[in-house]
Amino acid sequence: MKQSDSKQAVFTLYGGINVIGGTKLYVQSGESEVLFDFGSTFAPGFGSFDTVLRPRPGREVDDYMALGIIPNLPKLYAGSKEGHDLPVFISHFHLDHVGLLFLLDPSVPIYMSEPSYQLYQQLEVIGEGIGQHDDIRVFTYGQWIEWKSLRVLPLEVDHDIQGATGFFVETLSGTIAYTGDFRGHGNHPDKTEAFFQYLGAHRTHALISEGTRAGEASGRHTVPEKDMAHMLAKTMENRSAVFFTLYHRNIERIAAFAAAAQAVSRKLVLTPATLHLFRTLAPVQYEQSRPAVYVCATQAAESLPSYLTGLDVQTVNAQELANDQTAFLVELPYEHLTELVDIQPHNGAIYIHSDGVPLGAYDPAYANVTNWLQTFGVDMVSVRSTGHADPAYLQACIEQANPDVLYATHTFHPEQMPAPHSGLLVVPHIGRNYPIAPISV
Structure with a gap:
């Protein structure tokens, strides 16, 4: 992907729009590019493949790409003449965020938290692995990761799986944050609260947030x-x-x-x-x-x-x-x-x-x-306790972060996401470039 202005950072979503999961967030700043999550979308009866019609063995990348399930980013896949310096940052190990990692070339760098890495190791043991990956890098929460002109800060959030992470990213032209999945009624609500407090204190220009329960009927009880x-x-x-x-x-x-x-x-x-x-x-x-x-x-x-x-x-x-x-x-x-x-x-x-x-x-x-x-x-x-924020908590988190622009993902009802107090709500489109820059409303 080429840009006319090398200093204008952009992001592109290649999944997770008007559905639950399948998130793939691409960020480019100058010559730097990173990807957040590489998940599959579970939609029985609506997907391009099923238990009978399967991708062709050895041609999975071609088949998935032809149907728009994975992005046309050659550095991610085998045979790239550009190398594989396009790292993938994992928010957590649910399949709707990591389910397509097996398609990547083994040399693509994969970043994940220590708890996610521990889970990854044991999933390999029980046969639920994510394919061969030769360059797995474990990050420390709260420590910046430098990738050329990009800086990525991983921060903890609470979800119904260990190692859940949100990210704050500094680009050449502005800041962008990605929530992954989160909730406030889990055993560690302080993690989620600290994440959104950080976003609010550090001027978030673009926030990519999940909204699984946006539009949910009021009064539904959420079990802690x-x-x-x-x-x-x-x-x-x-x-x-x-x-x-x-x-x-x-x-x-x-x-x-x-x-x-x-x-x-x-x-x-x-x-x-x-x-x-x-x-x-x-x-x-x-x-x-x-x-x-x-x-x-x-x-x-x-x-x-x-x-x-x-x-x-x-x-x-x-x-x-x-x-x-x-x-x-x-x-x-x-x-x-x-x-x-x-x-x-x-x-x-x-x-x-x-x-x-x-x-x-x-x-x-x-x-x-x-x-x-x-x-x-x-x-x-x-008897359940969902891994996602209820509408009231979701609104409180968005208000705390107060981004210039909120982009709604990972929800069937993106238009019902709570708008930022002093910003804009945008329902994004698959494959479209969006600027990362300050916006005055």
Whole structure:
């Protein structure tokens, strides 16, 4: 991408507009260029590819680029004659922000926080990696990163995953900030508050903010993350079998289930992958709860994943669950619902949906979950704490930052984002250049 004025910095969004996720924010200042996030968009029934129509092996970059899913920025991909000095800064490790990193050339620099790096390492172990990357750089919160004429400052925010980061960037012509995803009702609201206070104190000319819950009906209660363990325990009272689904990259949520299980004297039973993440990323809580690992009908105990080899961990199968249904709290993800055939839940069984897959009714799999649970007489109960700011908190954050221009992303309702007190609200377009410079309103 060329500019007529080498001192006028610009940014371009290559995803995340009028959808949730898929964020790719490109910033260019003179000869310097950086990218923030490289996520995939989950839109069942609306995407260009599905479980049948797949990108061609070895031609994935061509196919994704032809459909506008990834940007035409040659430095990101194999075969570039310009080199690969276009770094990608990761805000956090949800797939809608990192899901397409596997398409990048291995030599592209990838920046991430220390907590994100720890998660990245363990995701590789359980088979949820992001492809080969030979130049991973771990940044320290609050320390500037110099990239030619650009300066990038990573700052913590709170989200429902460890290592979440927002960024403040100084360019040749102005400042730009990118929020990543954030909330104020998590266990660390001070992180989010400090981020937006910094933006307000350092004149943010352009703010790229997520607005997942913009336009949400007023009065909807947002459950604080700190209340989750108590709510889960209350939900399990006087129940027979209790199953649940969560997103196992949310380590604090696993810990909440562990605490709830202890409170009601049930044994926590996790899938092998979830148990591994809990053991390696929250070792103190893991040792306190000592969860068991679930062995599916298709998986003999002796063939558990190699990353569990040698561990002193109890195994539990469907027959044991069937024989003592009030003794366990069992993780049962969507792909394992067939275990209900062998467990045969008693009356009073429940399935706790706690931000696991499928996330909601927009996913066709959600209706299938409902059908399965109804077939076996299991009630589905939602006990969740979203990773995104409610409308009131979102407005407070925007007012605190008070940017010259707010660009709404990561939302189905960008026009309903709160406008800055003394600035402009813009609904951006994919692929369009926007200036980074002071604006007087």
